[in-house]
Amino acid sequence: MVLKGNAIVAQSGGPTAVINNSACGVIEEWMRQNTGDKIFAGVSGIKGILEGNIIDLTQQDAAKIAALRHTPGAGLFSCRYKVQPSDQEKMIEIFRRHNIRYFFYNGGNDSMDTAYQTYLAAKAAGWEMQVIGVPKTIDNDLPFTDHCPGFGSAAKFIAACVRETGIDLESVSTKNKVTILEAMGRNAGWLTAAAALARRFPDEAPHLIYLPEVPFSKSKFIAEVEAIYKTLGYCYVVVSEGIRDDQGEYIAAGTAQKDAFGHVQLSGVGDVLKNLVESEIGIKARCNTLGTTQRSAMHFASKTDADEAYMCGVEAVRMALAGKTGVMVTLERESNSPYKCVTGEAPLSGVANVEKKLPVEWINANHNYVTDEFIEYARPLIMGEVDLPMKDGLPDYVRLDLQKGRLL
Amino acid sequence: MVLKGNAIVAQSGGPTAVINNSACGVIEEWMRQNTGDKIFAGVSGIKGILEGNIIDLTQQDAAKIAALRHTPGAGLFSCRYKVQPSDQEKMIEIFRRHNIRYFFYNGGNDSMDTAYQTYLAAKAAGWEMQVIGVPKTIDNDLPFTDHCPGFGSAAKFIAACVRETGIDLESVSTKNKVTILEAMGRNAGWLTAAAALARRFPDEAPHLIYLPEVPFSKSKFIAEVEAIYKTLGYCYVVVSEGIRDDQGEYIAAGTAQKDAFGHVQLSGVGDVLKNLVESEIGIKARCNTLGTTQRSAMHFASKTDADEAYMCGVEAVRMALAGKTGVMVTLERESNSPYKCVTGEAPLSGVANVEKKLPVEWINANHNYVTDEFIEYARPLIMGEVDLPMKDGLPDYVRLDLQKGRLL
Numbered sequence: 001m002v003l004k005g006n007a008i009v010a011q012s013g014g015p016t017a018v019i020n021n022s023a024c025g026v027i028e029e030w031m032r033q034n035t036g037d038k039i040f041a042g043v044s045g046i047k048g049i050l051e052g053n054i055i056d057l058t059q060q061d062a063a064k065i066a067a068l069r070h071t072p073g074a075g076l077f078s079c080r081y082k083v084q085p086s087d088q089e090k091m092i093e094i095f096r097r098h099n100i101r102y103f104f105y106n107g108g109n110d111s112m113d114t115a116y117q118t119y120l121a122a123k124a125a126g127w128e129m130q131v132i133g134v135p136k137t138i139d140n141d142l143p144f145t146d147h148c149p150g151f152g153s154a155a156k157f158i159a160a161c162v163r164e165t166g167i168d169l170e171s172v173s174t175k176n177k178v179t180i181l182e183a184m185g186r187n188a189g190w191l192t193a194a195a196a197l198a199r200r201f202p203d204e205a206p207h208l209i210y211l212p213e214v215p216f217s218k219s220k221f222i223a224e225v226e227a228i229y230k231t232l233g234y235c236y237v238v239v240s241e242g243i244r245d246d247q248g249e250y251i252a253a254g255t256a257q258k259d260a261f262g263h264v265q266l267s268g269v270g271d272v273l274k275n276l277v278e279s280e281i282g283i284k285a286r287c288n289t290l291g292t293t294q295r296s297a298m299h300f301a302s303k304t305d306a307d308e309a310y311m312c313g314v315e316a317v318r319m320a321l322a323g324k325t326g327v328m329v330t331l332e333r334e335s336n337s338p339y340k341c342v343t344g345e346a347p348l349s350g351v352a353n354v355e356k357k358l359p360v361e362w363i364n365a366n367h368n369y370v371t372d373e374f375i376e377y378a379r380p381l382i383m384g385e386v387d388l389p390m391k392d393g394l395p396d397y398v399r400l401d402l403q404k405g406r407l408l
Numbered sequence: 409m410v411l412k413g414n415a416i417v418a419q420s421g422g423p424t425a426v427i428n429n430s431a432c433g434v435i436e437e438w439m440r441q442n443t444g445d446k447i448f449a450g451v452s453g454i455k456g457i458l459e460g461n462i463i464d465l466t467q468q469d470a471a472k473i474a475a476l477r478h479t480p481g482a483g484l485f486s487c488r489y490k491v492q493p494s495d496q497e498k499m500i501e502i503f504r505r506h507n508i509r510y511f512f513y514n515g516g517n518d519s520m521d522t523a524y525q526t527y528l529a530a531k532a533a534g535w536e537m538q539v540i541g542v543p544k545t546i547d548n549d550l551p552f553t554d555h556c557p558g559f560g561s562a563a564k565f566i567a568a569c570v571r572e573t574g575i576d577l578e579s580v581s582t583k584n585k586v587t588i589l590e591a592m593g594r595n596a597g598w599l600t601a602a603a604a605l606a607r608r609f610p611d612e613a614p615h616l617i618y619l620p621e622v623p624f625s626k627s628k629f630i631a632e633v634e635a636i637y638k639t640l641g642y643c644y645v646v647v648s649e650g651i652r653d654d655q656g657e658y659i660a661a662g663t664a665q666k667d668a669f670g671h672v673q674l675s676g677v678g679d680v681l682k683n684l685v686e687s688e689i690g691i692k693a694r695c696n697t698l699g700t701t702q703r704s705a706m707h708f709a710s711k712t713d714a715d716e717a718y719m720c721g722v723e724a725v726r727m728a729l730a731g732k733t734g735v736m737v738t739l740e741r742e743s744n745s746p747y748k749c750v751t752g753e754a755p756l757s758g759v760a761n762v763e764k765k766l767p768v769e770w771i772n773a774n775h776n777y778v779t780d781e782f783i784e785y786a787r788p789l790i791m792g793e794v795d796l797p798m799k800d801g802l803p804d805y806v807r808l809d810l811q812k813g814r815l816l
Contacts, residue, residue: 171482397575
C-alpha cells in the first residue's frame with residue numbers, strides 16, 4: 001500500500017554541474033505520478049528543513065523547474081550540516097506538521113549519512129516515511145554505485161582544460177616550462193585521474209598524475225618532472241589536492257582547519273609543487289587551480305552525466321512510491337560498448353560516510369599515471385554535450401524564487 | 409607593382425583560444441591569392457626564424473590547416489624573444505636565402521615591437537619586404553584597434569566561469585563565503601572587467617572588481633567585502649593579477665622575477681586577498697586561479713572573436729599584396745547595434761610596446777566595478793559559439809606536423 005502524504009526534496013554538500021538534473025527528475029516525476037499530494041523543497045538542505053525553510057514547489061513555474069536541467073549550482077540551495085541527536089525531535093515535528101511521507105536527499109557521502117540519520121529518526125519516532133538518497137558528487141567516491149552523477153561532467157571539463165592548456169604549454173614552452181593543475185578530490189583520485197582522458201599521443205599532456213591513493217614523494221616527483229622536461233622541454237602535471245607523504249602527512253599547506261564533518265581543509269598543493277619545481281629543478285612553473293569551476297562548469301557538461309543525474313531523480317520517486325526506503329539510488333553499468341547504464345539501489349546504512357577510492361590496480365606501477373582500464377571506465381561518462389540556451393553570449397541559467405510558496 | 413617572392417607567417421607571445429584563426433586566415437588567403445609563391449611558417453616565432461626553423465606550409469594537409477580554426481594554442485609554435493641588434497644580419501640573410509618578401513607576425517604588444525624591428529632591419533638592409541602585424545592578445549591592450557582578437561573568447565570564458573561559480577557560491581554559502589577569482593592582465597584590466605558580463609541581477613556575482621588602472625587599498629577592500637557579506641551572506645570578488653597600491657607596489661607576491669621583456673612576473677594575488685579575508689574578516693574564502701585556461705578555452709570561445717581573428721589574417725595578406733608595410737591590422741567598430749566591425753590599419757611604430765589601458769571613465773567612482781559603458785563595449789565581442797568537432801567526448805584539436813616541409 002502506498003503511503004499517502006507529501007514529498008520533500010533537498011540538496012546538500014558541494015554542488016555539481018548536474019545536481020539540479022536530479023532535483024528536476026524528482027520534482028517532475030512526482031508531478032507525473034499525480035498522487036494528489038504536494039512536493040516541497042527544503043531550502044538549504046536539512047539545515048533549511050530544521051529551520052522551517054520549506055517551499056511548495058508546485059507553485060513554481062514549470063518552465064523554471066525544467067530549466068534546472070541546464071543550470072549549475074544547487075537550485076534548491078545546499079548546506080553542510082551534520083545532523084545532531086538533538087535535531088531529531090524538531091525534524092519529526094516538521095514532518096508531522098506538513099505530513100511529509102517522502103524524503104529525497106540529493107548529495108554525496110556526508111549527505112547520505114544525513115539521509116540515513118533522518119531514516120533512523122523517523123523510524124524511532126514511529127513516523128512512516130520513505131527515505132531515498134539521490135547520489136551526486138564530482139569526487140565519484142560513493143560506494144555500491146558504478147559511478148556518481150556529477151563526476152562525468154567534472155571529468156569532461158577537466159580533461160578539456162588539460163588538453164587545451166597542454167597544447168598551450170607545448171606551443172610556447174620558452175617561459176613557464178612546467179604547468180601544474182590542481183584537481184579536487186580529498187581522498188579519492190577519480191577526478192584527478194580523469195585528466196588522463198585528455199591525452200591522445202604519448203608525448204601529450206598530462207605527463208604525470210599524482211593521486212591520493214598512493215604515497216607522494218617529493219624527491220621522486222622532482223626526478224620524474226626533470227626526466228620529462230629533459231625529453232620534451234616541458235612537462236604537464238596533474239595533482240590531487242589531497243596527496244600525502246608516506247607518513248600520511250598532507251603535502252598541501254593549511255591543514256589546520258577542519259569542516260563541520262571533521263574533514264581537513266586543503267588548498268595550495270599546486271603552489272607547493274610549483275615552488276618545488278622552481279627551487280629544485282630551477283625552471284619556471286605555473287599553477288592552474290580551477291577550484292569551484294570543476295563542480296559548476298555546465299557550459300561544458302557531459303550529456304551522459306546530465307541524463308543519468310535526471311534518471312536517478314526519477315528513479316528515486318518510483319522507488320519511494322514502490323515502498324522502498326532507507327536506500328540510495330545507484331548506477332549499474334550493463335555494458336561498456338555500447339555503453340548502457342541502469343539504476344539499482346544500495347542500503348543507506350552501507351553508503352553513509354564510506355568513501356570509494358580509485359582502485360590501486362588502475363594506478364600504474366610507477367604511481368604517476370593511470371592504466372588503460374581507468375580510461376575505458378571513464379570515457380563513456382564524458383560523452384555528449386548538454387544543449388544550453390544562450391542569452392547575451394552566455395548560458396541562460398535559471399534562478400528559482402525560493403521565497404515563493406513558503407510554508408508557514 | 410606587387411613584390412614577387414615568398415611569404416612567412418609566425419606567432420609570438422602567449423597564445424589565445426583563437427590565435428590560430430589568424431594564422432589560418434593568412435595561410436588560406438595566401439593560397440587563394442595564388443601568387444605562384446610559397447608560404448612558410450617560422451616555427452616558434454622570430455626565434456625559430458633566426459634558428460632557421462622554417463617549414464613550407466604548402467606541404468601541410470589543407471584539412472589540417474583548416475582545423476586550426478577550432479584549435480587553441482599556437483599552432484605554429486610561439487616564442488618570447490626580444491630581437492637584438494646583433495640578430496639583424498642573420499635575419500636578412502634568411503630572408504634572402506628563401507626569398508621572403510612578405511612577413512606576417514601574429515602577436516601582442518611585444519610581438520608588434522618584433523615586427524617593427526624586423527621592418528626596420530629589412531629597410532636598413534635595403535631588402536624589400538612587406539611587414540604586417542596581425543593582432544592577438546587576451547589582454548586587449550593593443551592601441552589603435554577597437555579591441556584585440558583573443559579578448560572576446562577569454563572574456564566569454566571568464567564570464568561563464570564567474571556566472572557558474574557565482575551561482576555555486578550563492579547556493580552553498582555555508583562554508584567558503586568569499587570566492588576570489590584571479591584574472592590575467594598585468595597592466596590593463598580589460599579581461600578582469602569582462603567578469604562583469606556575468607551579472608544579470610544586482611545581487612549576483614561578481615560583486616567587486618579590482619583593476620590595475622586604479623590603486624588598490626587593502627583596508628578599503630576589507631571594508632567592501634565585509635559590507636557585501638553582511639548584506640548577502642557571501643561575496644564574489646574578481647581581481648587582476650596586476651593590482652598595485654598607491655605607491656605603485658604590486659599586491660601580489662613574487663615580484664622579483666622578470667621575463668625577457670623586463671616585465672615583472674606575477675602570481676598569487678588571489679591568495680593574498682584570500683588570506684586577507686580570512687585573517688581580517690575571519691570568514692573562509694576560496695581562490696580560483698584559472699591561469700592558462702583563460703587563453704586556451706576554445707571549448708567555449710566566442711564565434712565573433714574567432715571570425716574576426718580569421719578576418720585579420722585574411723586582411724593582412726590583402727594589405728601586403730596591396731603594397732602596405734610597417735602596419736598592423738586593426739579592428740574598427742562601425743556600429744554596436746547591430747554590431748558591425750571592419751578592419752583598418754595602424755603604424756607598427758605607434759603600436760610597438762604601447763599598452764592601451766581600460767579607460768578610467770569605465771571604472772565606477774568607488775573603483776570597485778565597471779560602468780554600463782564597458783558592458784556595452786564588451787557584450788558584442790562574446791556573442792556566438794564556435795562549432796567544435798568532438799571526438800571521444802572532447803574537442804578534436806589538430807596538431808600540425810612541424811617537421812614536414814622543413815627548409816634547408
